[in-house]
Amino acid sequence: MISTKGRYAIRVMIDLAENQSDGYIPLKDIAARQEVSKKYLEIIVKEMVTGGLITGASGKGGGYKLCRKPEDYNIGEILELMEGTLSPIACLSSGTNECPRRKACQTLPMWTEFDNLVHDFFYGKKLSDLIHS
Amino acid sequence: MISTKGRYAIRVMIDLAENQSDGYIPLKDIAARQEVSKKYLEIIVKEMVTGGLITGASGKGGGYKLCRKPEDYNIGEILELMEGTLSPIACLSSGTNECPRRKACQTLPMWTEFDNLVHDFFYGKKLSDLIHS
């Protein structure tokens, strides 16, 4: 289940892409357009900055902007940053201690197959694919 | 993220399929083979009975058994029963009140596409596909 953090992050990215200009776009505007609490977006946007997806600038005239072209982002990296992992199964998330039943597990092949499916789907989608206008 | 409930349920089904006999298989045995707490399995198995996946019988010689052939179960229905929904996005889960931004949402098509992918994957897998022996 993909949480609001991941979903809102993508919407912020789309908003930034569509309202691109020379300068920065204040979060207040994004929150208004997306009809999401600005306070909550702050948390999300902060992670996006430290994760290297966007850049922020303080002060008057400040705000946020993309640091790459929309076609150079893929949805998978955005979701992975926000959700921690894209893996739908605990055993497959990196950093999980290896399951002792791994060798005998009859479901693991299916989960692995599914994991690859999910990964390929989201890493194959570019931010620019979501923009119409 | 698929929880232990869904994952254990599938393992119980596999266990039942592989140890099929004329009679019923006690949960104690399943728990031992699967190395999972019997107490916790009770909760899961109960839902599987009320959901119509398996049948249970009390008393000595009792236990659980499949009520269909392994090839007549698909993984999707098992997961959907245990997880409530297979939809990875809240907006798409049945019973969710319709999002007011639905018409304008630029991410919905992607979520829908993903939702279909997930659905097709799990509904296309049969229980019998997971059994080797």
Place this chain on the structure above:
DNA sequence: AAAAAACCTATTGACACGGTAGGTAAATGG
């Protein structure tokens, strides 16, 4: 009657989700 099994109700600790609140630092315009 005893044993074995499912079945039932309640409780728990930990943690994540989805926010809210209030303040601090930085940059700009006048």
Place this chain on the structure above:
DNA sequence: CCATTTACCTACCGTGTCAATAGGTTTTTT
């Protein structure tokens, strides 16, 4: 220089789910 605007930072909170555990009751067979 000062007010405004903006990001940035820390803390908190209520609700719910997850993953179990505990202990008892009913049903069925031998």
